[in-house]
Amino acid sequence: MAYSSLGVPERAHAPDHERPLGTMRIIPANQHPLESDRVTSPSGGVKPLSGPTIYIGLTGAAVKRGLQLALVLVLATGSAAATVVGSPVVAAGASGDLVKGFTPGELDIPQQAMPEVTAKAGLLASGDGAILWSRKADQKRAMASITKIMTAVVALEESDLDEKVEVPRSSSFVGESTAYLKPGDTLTMRDLLAALLVKSGNDAAIAVAEHVAGSEDAFVAKMNAKAAELGLTNTRFANAHGLDEPGHRTTASDLSVLARYAMANPEFRRIVGAKEVKIKVDGRTETLENTNLLIGNYRGVSGIKTGFTDDAGYCVIDSAERDGVALYAVILGTKGELQRFRDARELLDWGFAHYRPQQLASTGTIIGESPVTDYLDLTVPAAVNEDARIPVLDVLGPITRTVTMTTVDAPVKKGERIGVATFTQRGEVIATVPLVATEDVAEPNPVQKVGIAIVRGWRRLTGAE
Known part of the structure; x- marks a missing residue:
């Protein structure tokens, strides 16, 4: 076993994928959906997200490495005078740790x-x-x-x-x-x-x-x-x-x-x-x-x-x-x-x-859609406008992603902000990311407007709207 100059055994630093704690898994929503991962529509309804659901937490048994700490007393000349080996003692006040x-x-x-x-x-x-x-x-x-x-x-x-x-x-x-x-x-x-x-x-x-x-x-x-x-x-x-x-x-x-x-x-x-x-x-x-x-x-x-x-x-x-x-x-x-x-x-x-x-969101990823009020059933896709990569304390548990969209009026310009993705952990907001339209939507022409008005009238009469 190798020792540092402090007389402490050097800890092996396993690659990220081998570490029992602090691992991040990206789980497809259709394999492991989280009830807390949701999209809030303008009408207040909730619909499932497509794409990855982020879950951060413990991925295996948390095994504490039992290390013996070596105390090396070094003289002013730098030569080792004595070595005493013992196990560290956890302070009595450890029960109050937060x-x-x-x-x-x-x-x-x-x-x-x-x-x-x-x-x-x-x-x-x-x-x-x-x-x-x-x-x-x-x-x-x-x-x-x-x-x-x-x-x-x-x-x-x-x-x-x-x-x-x-x-x-x-x-x-x-x-x-x-x-x-x-x-x-x-x-x-x-x-x-x-x-x-x-x-x-x-x-x-x-x-x-x-x-x-x-x-x-x-x-x-x-x-x-x-x-x-x-x-x-x-x-x-x-x-x-x-x-x-x-x-x-x-x-x-x-x-x-x-x-x-x-x-x-x-x-x-x-x-x-x-x-x-x-x-x-x-x-x-x-x-x-x-x-x-x-x-x-x-x-x-x-x-x-x-x-x-x-x-x-x-x-x-x-x-x-x-x-x-x-x-x-x-x-x-x-x-x-x-x-x-x-x-x-x-x-x-x-x-x-x-x-x-941890990478919470990547630029260009489509994670929502916003209805365009001028049309019957047209929506415009909403994509992440900027990367969200922040340090995350994994032991706090899973991260919730909430996507909130707004209704928009045509014309809609590509890059226009139409929503926001909010990431929370243990009830605390840890990141917010703007969502933008991925394409232009032109205003309906006069003929389209007449047709849309007729269909909407019919839907109201028949209760289909």
């Missing part, structure tokens, strides 16, 4: 198919902010050095990356995590932010704060103002570095918002995505290795930050992107230093297995 706001029981998901995470709180969010999995996501907790995400955000927005910063004497009094900066050292704000985010230096945090705002207190006020601007209602900063302090609190939900905001900044993303960085301090070059061990060791990983204090426990936020799907794993309060990375990897693996792009 998938998109639902309990596993409500979705008929066996516990074995849920992610095995030991953190006291956390969540998995998509790149657009959808919460896919959560545990005590709104519980206020200490955040340790994850604080420095906001420290960097404020610095990036209120300073120039090329301006010179002199490290103040006060930076040497903080202690704990350090980038080994000395009072009087001079470096650019760009390099100082690397010392802050990659090495997680508390000394760098003080240097940033005092340079930007004149004092740490003034800088913290800016941090809290930014938190309010971002809608982080359960977050309050008491310092710029993250050491335990009364009132210094956040939640997993707030941190996911902050992380996505920070990662939208190209410079922030560049820094936290680097396995190591070189900075220049007073002309000398220093090499800093990232404290986030998933960087360079997990496919698609892009950031972002670690943290630890006695109150917070071991924490990490990790982001990754595959096949156009971005995920953010927030892990707060594991008991072991490497366990936070195992938890983050577990959440990301689970997310990429179950939250994947």
Whole structure:
């Protein structure tokens, strides 16, 4: 069995068609019709759809791979000092886990198919902010050095990356995590932010704060103002570095918002995505290795930050992107230093297995028809106007496609919008697609109009209409 540099057995990534979970089946309507797949006609009637019916969900027994996790302690030289192997323990609070706001029981998901995470709180969010999995996501907790995400955000927005910063004497009094900066050292704000985010230096945090705002207190006020601007209602900063302090609190939900905001900044993303960085301090070059061990060791990983204090426990936020799907794993309060990375990897693996792009509709596909009022029994076909390919969380169950058509008056132009297809899952609209006429329909000529009027009159008299 191959092991990653984290000491975790590498999981085999089966081809999509071999995966027991997260599979998409396209089932012809005449083989497996869904009662929920319907077309709403202008008169309010319901008629079956022709063509494919989309069903997304579990296609086999959900078998959780039993993996033993290996903890590898590596000395500064890089040689393996010891290896301890044990099975991960699922946290006692796992019964409170939610998938998109639902309990596993409500979705008929066996516990074995849920992610095995030991953190006291956390969540998995998509790149657009959808919460896919959560545990005590709104519980206020200490955040340790994850604080420095906001420290960097404020610095990036209120300073120039090329301006010179002199490290103040006060930076040497903080202690704990350090980038080994000395009072009087001079470096650019760009390099100082690397010392802050990659090495997680508390000394760098003080240097940033005092340079930007004149004092740490003034800088913290800016941090809290930014938190309010971002809608982080359960977050309050008491310092710029993250050491335990009364009132210094956040939640997993707030941190996911902050992380996505920070990662939208190209410079922030560049820094936290680097396995190591070189900075220049007073002309000398220093090499800093990232404290986030998933960087360079997990496919698609892009950031972002670690943290630890006695109150917070071991924490990490990790982001990754595959096949156009971005995920953010927030892990707060594991008991072991490497366990936070195992938890983050577990959440990301689970997310990429179950939250994947699915083709809901393809341009040009005819999925409805609209009656033309000027004629007796003429309808104009309606086709999908644009592709609908979006990430779908398969464990939420089947997707319903509802097609709503409007009556139209001639003349009808090809490409004219005449309906809409709505896709819902668990009662939530996940996509809407416009439907357009596939052909022109001319207005009836005078002779046709007379004939149509006669037939309609006859139908009314005989009750045929």
